[in-house]
Amino acid sequence: MADNWILMVTARTPTNIAVIKYWGKRDEKLILPVNDSISVTLDPEHLCTTTTVAVSPSFDKDRIWLNGEEISLSSGRFQSCLREIRARAGDVEDETKGIKVSRKDWEQLHVHIASYNNFPTAAGLASSAAGLACLVYSLAKLMNVNEDNSRLSGIARQGSGSACRSLYGGFVKWIMGKDEDGGDSIAVQIADEKHWDELVIIIAVVSSRQKETSSTSGMRDTVETSLLLQHRAKEVVPKRIIKMEEAIKNRDFESFAHLTCADSNQFHAVCLDTHPPIFYMNDTSHRIISIVEKWNRSKGTPQVNF
């Protein structure tokens, strides 16, 4: 086969915002969480990642560019995603260009990946979620991987936990699973994007600076040092997951909003309970929370204890 051809696929994936948070892993390598989580996937035209993946026999190694700058692909997470997708690659044929790639050719071929986030990267807006979900999805399309979204979510999870939820639109649950190999730790859709049209999410970017503590290292410290996390994962989250699923199915905004606020506050409390403590909020975030609480009280929203 000639080596002057190139095949390309571009995909766009929105980020997701957790309303019941994932924080803490029971297996760091496979990225298996200590609790289920639920998120809302944003509309693709807002906060999203656009990724183009290309393959050509003239590429001598796999490479990735993030927001225009080349970054290392050597991390275990990127490598896991590439390995898992390559292992499932199918035959690809483009008759118009006279290109034929058979399943086993993919082991020898290299890919180039160019990814852009249209929002701040590593600033607490789940760039790894959109980024890794988009990477897995676009590679799967390029290599003609014949797997459904739940299987792809299990691969994206190995790139970044929260990424497994961005494979679906609407309301999504990441089931923590029990299997040691992570086979049952996948995302499922609770309700699609049309289910709750009136729900509007406002994102207030209070800082675009990179976080001082990445989610990965922050949650590692939390698992090692926080007693509150044990209580949260075992006692609090399982009950909240059931209530949140009900609130979403019934479009019950009051319960949805209370659960979301309570869970976010407990997540930040767990961060504070970590040694050394992790601070993700700043004074502006605290003021916004205060205003929202006052607004809710002025509207007469009943204060329910979740």
Ligand SMILES: Nc1ncnc2c1ncn2[C@@H]1O[C@H](COP(=O)(O)OP(=O)(O)OP(=O)(O)O)[C@@H](O)[C@H]1O
């Ligand atoms: N488009 C992308 N393609 C590939 N990798 C990405 C992309 N965007 C982000 N990442 C990876 O994710 C890392 C940021 O992940 P991190 O979890 O620390 O922050 P975040 O996801 O933006 O915030 P949070 O997890 O608090 O919501 C980046 O340093 C980069 O390695």
Ligand SMILES: C[C@@](O)(CCOP(=O)(O)OP(=O)(O)O)CC(=O)O
């Ligand atoms: C606070 C969170 O956004 C944390 C997300 O953590 P990541 O998914 O970025 O962490 P890794 O699995 O280590 O890549 C909560 C959530 O999205 O559920």
